Amino acid sequence: MPRKTGPLLPLPDAPARRRFRTTLLAWYRAQGRDLPWRRTRDPYHILVSEIMLQQTQVDRVLPKYHEWLGKYPSFEALAAAAEDDVVQTWRPLGYNIRPRRLQSIAREAVSNHGGQLPSDEATLLSFKGIGAYTAGAVMSFAFGKRAAILDTNVARVLFRVFVGEGEPKSHAMLKHLWELSRAVLPHKHVFDFNQALMDFGATVCTARKPQCLYCPMRKRCAYRNGAST
DNA sequence: GTCCGGTCCC
DNA sequence: GGGACCGGAC
Structure with missing residues (x-):
């Protein structure tokens, strides 16, 4: 017996992908936020921001990001710090396993990778604290690779625009949303x-009270306009 | 009080 | 597949 599979979800055709890219990039250039980790390509700075942004919103990360880089300006500095100090500096961001994992990545980079963060997906995924999302973020933001990402914001945007109905969090849907994220990537x-x-996803296509009035995709959004028909 | 969230681990 | 982690938003 073949395993039960959900309905096959189609990927958007080339014109639809192109419209999405163009519209989203135009929106970003006009309305995107200016955040410090968008002005750097330093892998250490990118990694610190991404670990902090796991489960933590931008407004809470901003001051801690600056404090952290002031105190631990490099992988070497973080690797050499006392663990208790590192955990204390992290407060009050929460999920306090994250600073320990960040430091262990720093120590690994210094000991085994010449003080650099590795850029290949398999090595990044081998570090505790780096999962599929963070690996994609590091590859695309720090190393300029054509790597897809899928965090909760991205998943919500892609689900609403291109799918609109079904179980957004099912395993099959997440697999499809990863494929969508790769398919729309320019x-x-x-x-x-x-x-x-x-x-x-964080400012317009939000989980609660999405700002559809200000959404440049609203006329083509599957979620807003009804996925079928 | 309830929901939310990336990753790890069971 | 489901819970733990830790705080904030509503």
Whole structure:
């Protein structure tokens, strides 16, 4: 017996992908937020921001990001710090396993990778604290690779625009949303595009009270207009 | 009080 | 597949 599979969800055709990219990038250039980790390509700075942004909103991360980089300006500095000090500095962001994992990545980078963060997906995923989302973020933001991302914001945006109905959190849906994230990814402007996806989900296509009036996709959004028909 | 969230681990 | 982690938003 073949395993039960959900209905096959189609990926958007080339014109639809292109419209989405163009619209989203135009929105981002006009409305995207100016955040400090969007002005750097330093892998250490990118990694610190991404670990902090796991389960933590931008407004709470901003001051801690600056404090952290002031205190631990490099992988070497973080690797050499006392663990208790590192955990204390992290407060009150929460999920206090994260600073320990960040420091262990720093120590690994210093000991085994010449003080650099590895850029290949398999090595990034081998670090505790780096999962599929953070690996994609690091590859695209720090190393300029054409890597897709899927965090909760991106998943919500892609689900609403291109799918609109079904179980948003099912395993099959998440697999489809990863495929969508890869399918819509442009060849150029990958950094801006991925930042735009997250920014759009965080500020317009929000979980509660989405700002559809200000959404440049509203006329083509499957969720807003009804997925079928 | 209830929901939310990336990753790890069971 | 489901719970733990830790705080904030509503």
